[in-house]
Each structure stands twice: as C-alpha cells, then as structure tokens.
Amino acid sequence: MLKDSDAFSGFSVDDIAKAKAFYGQTLGLHAEDGPMGNLDLHLKGGGRVFIYPKDNHVPATYTVLNFLVADIEKAVDELTAAGVRFERYDMPEGSQDAKGIMRGNGGPAIAWFTDPAGNIISVLETQ
Numbered sequence: 001m002l003k004d005s006d007a008f009s010g011f012s013v014d015d016i017a018k019a020k021a022f023y024g025q026t027l028g029l030h031a032e033d034g035p036m037g038n039l040d041l042h043l044k045g046g047g048r049v050f051i052y053p054k055d056n057h058v059p060a061t062y063t064v065l066n067f068l069v070a071d072i073e074k075a076v077d078e079l080t081a082a083g084v085r086f087e088r089y090d091m092p093e094g095s096q097d098a099k100g101i102m103r104g105n106g107g108p109a110i111a112w113f114t115d116p117a118g119n120i121i122s123v124l125e126t127q
Helices: 016-026 072-081
Strands: 009-013 030-033 039-042 048-053 063-069 110-114 120-125
Touching (some): 009 063, 016 030, 016 048, 063 072, 072 120
Parallel strands (some): 009 048, 063 120
Antiparallel strands (some): 030 039, 110 120
C-alpha cells in the first residue's frame, strides 16, 4: 500500500535554534528552517528528518538517528574535536573503550552521543 510513497522521520527538541546550530554547524549537515517553525534536516541519499519544537519535550530513550561511517575512530575524533561528548552506557553486550566506542558485541563498532535536547544519536562503522 505505501511502498511507492515518500517518507520521512521526525522527532522533537526543546529549542530549534540550538538544534539548527548543532546539526548544521557541529555535525555539518544541511539543516534549514521549515515552514512550520520546524527544522528540515537533509541527509545523504535524499533522506529527510522533520525536527519540531515541543514545549514539554522529553528526550527519546532510544537512538533516533544513526550515521554510518567508514572509520569510527576518525569520526569519533572529529566529533570530539567539534565539542561532541560521547555517552557511556552499562550494557551486558560489551564495554566501551576510552573514546566511548563499543566493539565486539556481535555487531558493528558503535558510539553514542546526544543532541542539545538529549536525543540519542549514533555513529556506526560500516563493515
């Protein structure tokens, strides 16, 4: 029924201006003001994320956005240099190294960080 429909994802933030600076300047993504006071985030390959303001925003407790990278060490180093702080989680599947990268969990190497509104984002190394 919807296989030929265009789609997009979305999530809320508590401050659109902070989100625009973070996604556009810190992460270097194409972020532009949307028609309804929202932020349109344009991703490689034509994907789009609708980021909208919400007064009673509560950060998602799951990863809202995942970025595939060829070299996770390089990505984490560059993001850290840009001011991004990586999260630490206590998980039985594996432990994180000093940079916050989790390896050896049966999946790709992964590291998590949050946007200014507390939403969780990850970088995952492509295999």
